[in-house]
Amino acid sequence: MAAARRLLGLALVFSVCLTPGLSVDRSNFKTCEQSSFCRRQRKLEPGSSQYRALLGSAKLTADKLEIQLINDKTQVSLLLEVFGLHGNMTRIKINELKPLKPRYEVPDVLVETPTPENLQVTGQDDNTLELFLGSHEHKLLVTGSPFRLDILAGRDLVLSVNSRGLLYFEQFRERKDTLSAKVSSAVGNMWHKVKTLFSSDSEKTDESTGSDDENQGEEEVAEEKETKKEEEDEPGMWDETFKTHTDSKPNGPSSVGLDFSLPGFEHVYGIPEHADNLRLRTTENTDPYRLYNLDVFQYELYNTMALYGSVPLLLAHNVQRTLGIFWFNAAETWVDISSNTAGKTLLGKMLQYMQGGDETPQTDVRWMSESGLIDVFILLGPSPGDVFKQYASLTGTQSLPPYFSLGYHQCRWNYNDEEDVRNVDAGFDEHNIPYDVIWLDIEHADGKRYFTWDPHKFPTPKNMLTGLKEKRRKMVAIVDPHIKIDSAYRIHSEIRSHNFYVKTKDGSDYEGWCWPGSAAYPDFTNPDMRAWWSSMFSYDQYEGSMDNLFVWNDMNEPSVFNGPEVTMHKDAVHWGGWEHREVHNLYGLYVHRATAEGLIHRSGGKERPFVLTRAFFAGSQRYGAVWTGDNAAEWEHLKISLPMCLSLALVGISFCGADVGGFFKNPETELLLRWYQAGAYQPFFRAHAHLDTPRREPWLHGEANTDLIREALQQRYALLPYWYTLFYNAHRDAEPVMRPLWVEFPSDVSSFATDDQYLLGSALLVHPVTESNARGVQIYFPGTGEVWYDVHTHQKYESPQRFYQPVTMSSIPVFQRGGSIIPRKDRPRRNSDCMQDDPFTLYVALNLQGEAQGELYLDDGHSFSYQQNEFLYRKFSYSHGKLTSSSLDLNGKFETPNWLERVVIIGATRPNSITLHQPGGSEVQLEFEYDAQTSVITVRKPGVNIASDFTMFVR
Known part of the structure; x- marks a missing residue:
């Protein structure tokens, strides 16, 4: 009977997960009130802090300030450490002065130990300590009673810590x-x-x-x-029950919290992942934003519920500055945001005194985590680009993806067998539609045993992969981190023999239900486990794999169908004895990392990996791509994909996309077409669909719609050189590929809340059509004295202005910024690899001063040879009728047959002649055409190698 009940329970779980018509069951996921530590912390009302800083205990060393804090209510002492860091950053750590046991500190996320800068005391009285934070640019004020920290830039108050007195620290204690x-x-x-x-x-x-x-x-x-x-014990402090699950909490209450006040800031962003607008809302009357990686079935929109990934980085922006708060904690975290008026608070009175203003707008942010310690980095900007670099110095930049991965990916759950794969692949060729990668979901494996192939449906995987390789295409197969419990399954037997599974609180292997049925979960926090996992991707271990097979990590929150909140029990035990509650949000990052390292190792360290992940944390950008999970075929889900990817881009994860067409439900043809058009201008471009949905390959919707989808895909492929250059800039300099308007126009207040249009790099403005039966879209052209050109018609628009753009079903509103030069490859091919030797076209869009500039990055597109300077990084500049090409990095050396096929100059006057000059050569007269209606010069066949220096004179 027990076994029958378990099977029935699994069947019910599967029915929920497989039925597209259902929406999220909110009762499966906690509210703040149901999360006891969130409830306890929210009970603490803003007011006078319970903590004093004992300024007499202050100790200043070469790299940090130490001060004891004491809770006047409990008499518990804490240790405050403040670090001034190189690059205009400050780190604040608060821990117990004498904890009963160590508290968890997040490992493996920071790329290196941040470089400290010397702190310098500049003044002190009975209740205040004043210091310079490294440079003399920022000053720190430490107030003793009540405890508060204030950071100033000159006379401007930038940020205050604990000004509302919400510091909360539950010390370890005996029951x-x-x-x-x-x-x-x-x-x-x-x-x-x-x-x-x-x-x-x-x-x-x-x-x-x-x-x-x-x-x-x-x-x-x-x-x-x-x-x-100490505070009296409350329900939920030592054990907590949610639905049928009890969390034993053997270490008792250990939550931490802290508030930050941001005077002068009304717009805050970040802390993904949430299906919400780009600008974060206030949460006074709702649940806080939750950061807790969860498998949320068919998620709802416009709320603060947690989703698949978590990055605890919040950005604030106003016309004067941008700053970031990186809350370095991997436990369940809630973030409260409130709007205030600084002039009505103690903090505001100080600001008013110092700046002479009143009624200054203010945003207050409160972080609450279940465990760990308080460890927070303040990124002081002051520009958006500075904040991106500061965060990247801590957690790394976006990995440089292989070139093919920027093309189009075709996926569904599931392509049935090898014949189905061949037929779909042939369909793209038959209909002259480009694509790079076909994907296989969980049904390709033998009974959901990952690293295997179904012997009946996929009996000859190498033959299948070889067929794709002959067409210069790739495949991605799913490898999930739940392992079927089956003694005949080699992967399971080896993990168990090495004792690599996560444990229960009683020391046995943790088991849960997932796609294979009863499954165990590898402990990816164990470096030996990660090394073993990586070794399984070698060609002799992953039977049937080849160098054109790449990987998709799904369900890595981790997803446990019969677990609390569809995830792992918090009192499960990981390597080192740490509870799952401490490491939960790290699990997906570790899976992603181990898989990416496995693909690198299988090539002897030569080839770049491609791995897609659903769960993520700070630093996940170093390992590959992310998608927005199991969305639905609804117009609102298409619309929300923009702010969701923009939020990820702001926290360093540029390689983001949403399932084209929606994973659940069946999109109407108009919605599917609009989604292809939008997806063509998002960094990760993949169509995906649920098992129960009808087939959606691009040629199944009528000839007219096939033509429109093909056109959207061809626009994507023509821009691949620009996409690749943007990803190089993201990898090198932490510049977001897809970015909100305010990043490029930080003083344009009208752009601060805009998330229905965005920029790709600094040069392309994109406003996808996301409304049903749309006849037009309202476009805002940001900046002052800027000019924008419709990339299809070359129509010119000056900014700032709002403009109603009529649209048809073929319209994808995209505009090139005046002053930019974009490299393209305009010859249609069947995939990106076939375009490798194709010539370039430069699109030169002139600003009001008749100038423009742009870049092109080029390497072999797949290896790490660029790290040995095998690359080209070119700069193109146009000024006073002269287009020049020069090297941006003289260390780069890369031979290429690519030549310059055309130059299109937009916004130009008619020239008399155009000549080309190369160093050591004579001037060559070039043929050109001029369109007076659009003010466009088209220069044909300059014939120069794209890697060479040249000057083109337009007279």
């Missing part, structure tokens, strides 16, 4: 029933001693022994008194 037993024993001993004082001499014990007992009892009573100073 009270354990202490009570000790105290009862001590009291009993003391009572026995009292009785002996009045008994006969023969009944008296030795005096010295009695003294020891008395001292021991007094100490234990004192300990109990001290404990009574």
Whole structure:
């Protein structure tokens, strides 16, 4: 009967996961009120801080300031550490002064230990300590009572810490029933001693022994008194039940929290992943934003619920500056955001005194985590680009992807067998539609046993992969981190033999339900486990794999169908004895990392990997791409894909996309077409669909729609040189590939909340059509004195202005910024590899001063040879009728047959002649055409190698 009930339960889970018509069951996921530590912390109202900084304890060393903090209510002491860091950053750490046991500190995320800068005390009185943070650009004020930190730039108050008094730190302690037993024993001993004082001499014990007992009892009573100073235990502090699951919490309550006040800031962004607008909302009347990686079935839009990934980085922006708050904690975290008026607060009064203003807008941010310690980096900008670089110096930049991965990916759950794969592949050729990668979901494996192939449906995977390789195409297969419990399954047997599985609190292997049925979960926090996992991708271990097979990690939150909130129990135990509650948000990053390293190792360290992940954390950008999970075929889901990817780009994860067409449900033809058009201008471009949906290959929707989808795909492929250059800039300089308007126009207030249009790099403005039956879109052209050109018609628009752009079904509103030069390859091919030797066209869009510039990055597109300077990085400049090409990095050397096929100059006057000059050569007259209606010069066949220096004179 028990087995039958388990099977029935699994069937019910599967029915929920497989039925497209259902929406998210909110009851499966906690609210703040149901999360006991969030509930406890929210009870603490803003007001005077419970903490004092003992300024007399201050200790200044070469790299940090240490000060003790004391809670006046509980008398518990904490240790505050403040670091001034190179690059205009500050780190603040708060831990127990003398913890009963170590608290978890997040490993493996920071790329290196941040370089400290010397702090310098500049003043002190009875209640204030004043320091310079490294350079003299920023000053730190430490207020003793109540404890507060203020960071100033000159006379401007930039940020305050604990100004609302919401510092919260639950120290490790012994459970009270354990202490009570000790105290009862001590009291009993003391009572026995009292009785002996009045008994006969023969009944008296030795005096010295009695003294020891008395001292021991007094100490234990004192300990109990001290404990009574702690907050009284509440439900959920030592164990907590949600639905049918009980979290044992053997270490008791250990949550931490801290508030930050941002005077002068009304717009804050980041802390993905949430299906919400780009600008974060206030949460006074809602749940806080939650950061807790979860498998949320068919997620709802425009709310603060947690989704698949978490990056605890918040950015704030106003016309003067941009700053970031990186809350370095991997446990379940809630983020409250409130809007305030600085002039009405104690903080605001200080600001008013210093700046002479009042009623200054202010945003307050409160972070609450279940465990760990307080470890936060303040990224002081002051520009958006500075913040991106500061964060990248901590967690790394976006990995440089292989060139093919920027093309189009075709996926569904599932392509049935090898014949199905061949037929779909042939369909793209038959209909002259480009694509690079075909994907296989969980049904390709033998009974959901990853690293295997279904022997009946995929009996000859190498033959299948070879067929794709002959067409210069790739395949991606899914490899999930839940492992089928089957003694005949080699992967399971080896993991178990190495003792690499996550454990239960009782020490047995943790088991849960997922796609294969009963499954165990490798402990990816263990570096030996990650190394073993990586070794499984070698060609001799992953049977049937080849160098054109890449990987998709799904369900790595981790997803546990019968677990609390569809994930792992928090009291499960990982390597080093750490509970899952400490590492939860890291799990997906570790899976992603181990898989990416496996693909690198299989090539002897020569080839770049491509790995897609659903779960992520800070630093995931170093390992590959992310998608927005199991969306639905609805117009609102198409629309929300823009702010979701923009939010990820702001926190360093540029390689983002949403499932084209929607994973669940069946898109109407108009929606599918608009989604292809939008997807063509998002960094990761993949169509994907649920098992129960009808087939959606691009040629199945009528000839007219096939033509329109083909046109969208060809636009994507023509821009691949530009995409690749943007990804190189993201990899080298942490510049977001897809970026909000305010990143490029930081003083344009009208752009601060815009998320229905965006920029690709600095040169292309994109406004996808995301409304049903749209006849036009409202486009905002940002900046002052800027000019923008429709990339299809070359129509010119000056900014700032709002413009109604009529649209048809073929319209993809895209505009090139005046002053930019974009390299393209305009010859249609069947995939990116076939375009490798094709010539370039430069699109030169002139600004109002008649100038423009742009870049082109080029390497072999697949290896790490660029790290040995095998690349080209070119700069193109146009000024005063002269187009020049020069090297941006003289260290780069890369031979290429690519030549310059055309130059298109937009916004130009008619020239009399155009000549080409190369160093050491004579001037060559070039043929050109001029369109007076569009003010466009088209120069044909300059014939120069794209890697060479040249000058083109337009006279």
